[in-house]
Amino acid sequence: MTLSLVKSLKLHDQKVWSIDVSRGLLATSSSDRKIKLVNLKHQKFNVIEELDDSAHKKTVRSVAWRPHSHILAAGSFDSTISIWGKEENADYIDGELDTELLAIIEGHDNEVKSVAWSHDGFFLASCSRDKSVWIWEADEAGEEFECISVLQEHSQDVKHVVWHPSQALLASSSYDDTVRIWREHDDDWECAAVLAGHEGTVWCSDFAKSEGPNVRLCSASDDGTVRIWRYVEEDPDNEYEQIWEFEAVLPAVHTRSIYSVSWGSDGRIASVGSDGKVVVYKEVRKGSWEVQEEVSECHGVYEVNVVKWAEIDGRTVLVTGGDDGCTNIWTCN
Structure with a gap:
């Protein structure tokens, strides 16, 4: 496989922190407080x-498209979350989106680091430097949000949240070196598992996109590793807890902190970090991975903050965002 740069988009004057792609529409956010579509x-x-x-x-740290809609959530270092929407039938190919600010959500006491929608768009999760994860219930229009749970079991800054692609499972990554798995129990949300093993801040995690009982998660850390975790079974001694196991560590390629990881629908994993590399891994047999591609200086001399797999015009691409203010589009030949 060869990664080829298709386009480098200079969209921001400062760091690109977050990207998300839905229906061929890219959203980016930056330290310059701007969101570009x-x-x-x-x-x-x-x-x-x-x-x-x-x-x-302040900085807009995270953006996330609501599934099956044109509603966008954005989390900021000013401790708030903004919700944006547009006319459902508006043409975004050649015309204007006519996007409007639908809501401002307040609640966190410190910087919002990440926002993520559940697969059905019913819940929005947010996390913060205040060490908490909040789960919000959203109405269909994206204008009304009710906080239904505040999760405060992390002991440090929570960096990232991500939902399972088809189940009501939420993963949160933290400065306390752990990933926590959350799920609903008796009309509340509880910690179902703690994934411990990294020797530094866990910046990001992502679920495998496969269906069925084989639930897996990858996580990326300050310790320069990407680790794979696997759900084993429900805990027989506790009705709402789960047993997860460490399955593998991916080949050591990064020389510094890994900031972002993305698990593609075809099973490949991509990672980026402060060493400026983008790395793609492929599983050759269960629990055994090899490096399929490694590109250095993928944003020149700058750090790379985020990576996402996306489908555009029927083909798979990688999208990366860096400290140079650029968003780069890569094909995987």
């Missing part, structure tokens, strides 16, 4: 809209 269909790569940067007073 870009059409990726047919390789047009044109900026459709720049959202009002007065909505947030």
Whole structure:
């Protein structure tokens, strides 16, 4: 496999922190407080809209598209979350999105580091430097949000949240070197498992996209490793806890902190970090992985903060965002 740079988009004047792609539409966020929306269909790569940067007073750290909709959530270092939407039938290929600010969500006491929607779009999760994870119940229009649970079992800054692609499971990654798995129990949310083993901050995690009982998660850390975890069974001694096991550590390629990891629908994993590399791994047999591709200086001399697999025009691409303010699109030949 060969990674080839298709397009480098200079969308921001400062660091690109977060990217998300849905329906061929790219959203990016940055330290410059701006959110850019870009059409990726047919390789047009044109900026459709720049959202009002007065909505947030500080860095916009995370953006996430709500599944099956044109609603976007954004989390900021100003401790708030903004919700954006547009007219459902608006043409975003050649016209304006007409995106409006639908809601501002308040509750966290410190910087919001990550936001993520559940697979059905019913829940929004957020995490913060205040050491907490909040779960919000959303109405269909994306205008009303009710906090239904505040999860405070992490002992340090929570860096990232991600939902399982088809189950009501949430993973949170933290400065306390752990990943926690959360699920609903008796109308509340409880910690079902603690994944401990990293020797540094866990910056990001992502679930495998496969269906069925074989639930797996990858995690990326300050310790320079990507680890794979596997769900084993329900804990026979506790009705809401689960037993998870460490399954594998991916080949050591990164020389510094790994900031972001993405598990693609075809089973490949991509990682990026402060060493400026993008690395793609492939599982050759159960629990055994090899490096399929490694590209150094994928954003020049700058650190790379985020990576995401995406489907555009029927093909798989990688999207990366870096400290250079650029969002890069890569094909995987």
